[in-house]
Amino acid sequence: MEGIDVAKKHGDVYAWAFLLELAETCRFYKVVKVMLELGKALEVEAKDENSRAMKLLTVSKYLLTTFKLLSAGKLDYRVVDEVVNEILKSFDIVLRDVEDLKVLKDYVKGHVLRDRANVLRGIGRIYDAKRDLNWILKNCQKLKFDSED
Amino acid sequence: MILKIDSEDFFKPYGGKAEDKFKECLDVLIASTNYDLGIILRDLRKFKDARDRFESALKVYESKHFYNALKCKSFIKRIGILEGKDENFEDLFNEMERNKFRLDPETISLICAEYILSLVFSHPNQIDETLRSCEDRMSYKHRVLTEGVLSVFGFFDRRKAIKDLKEYDDEIKKGLNEVVERRVDFVENFGDLVMTELEGKGDFFLKDKAKYFGGLDNLKELVELAKKDRSKVFERVDLITTADSIHAFVRLLWLYLEGFKREAKILAQAESEYWKDRNPCLSWLFGEAAKEDKFKRAVIKLFYYHI
16 A cells, blocks of 8 residues: 555655556455545645646546445445535535646546546436536537647 | 647657647547437437437547447447337447457446347347357346346246346345335324425425435325334335335336236336436336336336446
């Protein structure tokens, strides 16, 4: 579990990615608990714009994975509502942080909204999920790469 | 809209030329969004729109993402079934057989299950042999559902299907005991109060609560029943309390095969009511399953919805 300590201390995106991989592969309760704890460490500062964008993408995917583990019945049903609320709150924080990005904003936001839509669909809020997905189609299809700016 | 990237660093770690990687990543984001939207549109019973979304996703996936492409094709055919069409799954099955080393076990299991059931209408004489050849590759969930539906059509040993469906139901049910107790308690202790206080004033809250009991009329009936016989309330609440729609479908199949048709109808109606505002497709399918003359057709559709 060394990766967990690294992630906690530095918010390192690769450590997060490692945990994500671990949780998806192992699907065990302990990892879910640790991931939830890590979710609260969203305030960790990233050193530049790109690593910040990468961190937000990773956190978003972690939130979705936590939900998937949850809905796969790995947690007691009594804590489901509580944890889902935590997950949705964390998505709000991520989306707020995305707004501060100078570059890659819509690209990152698209990924975050897609992950949140999956969670919303999972809890039966399909109209909200549809709204998120339509936002992506409306705003991301037109994105173009421009390396000169 | 120009994506202002002041450096190529973000896409460089993906390897190759950053601009190509950006395009690839964006294409995948759009494709997966179309895929997810396809599922939602299916749930909203907008089948044509749903198919269009899966076809858009397929265009991107077909060249490089074989696994996702196969899942899109499967969804397109399953939507056809929901629309009442006869779909042939043989081509997908053969494609899976040719590429099985590139697929995960869950997808292999899915393709096997949807193919076996399609044989009911095309080549019933091939069911036994295909089932035997696929048995080891099918997940527990897919196997139980396939056997259950085949039994409804008389193509599988009924006793064996009942045993497996019951085992599945019992296993999930264990975690729901407390929920059932809580709901019975609600009917007994607060039902009357809630009815008199909220009816006409706060229908929204009442309806929201009533969805767990098969709708407002059923809740009223249960409140009345609670005054006479608690055990009857427990029986009814226990019957209609399920963990999710797959669990409800499993229980529905079990009740039907056991010959408890009245109970099967009550459960199907309760599920239809529960999903009304959350998933129009599921609400419609369970509603159809509650009608005796449409039960078998609904069961096929519920199968292709859930696998």
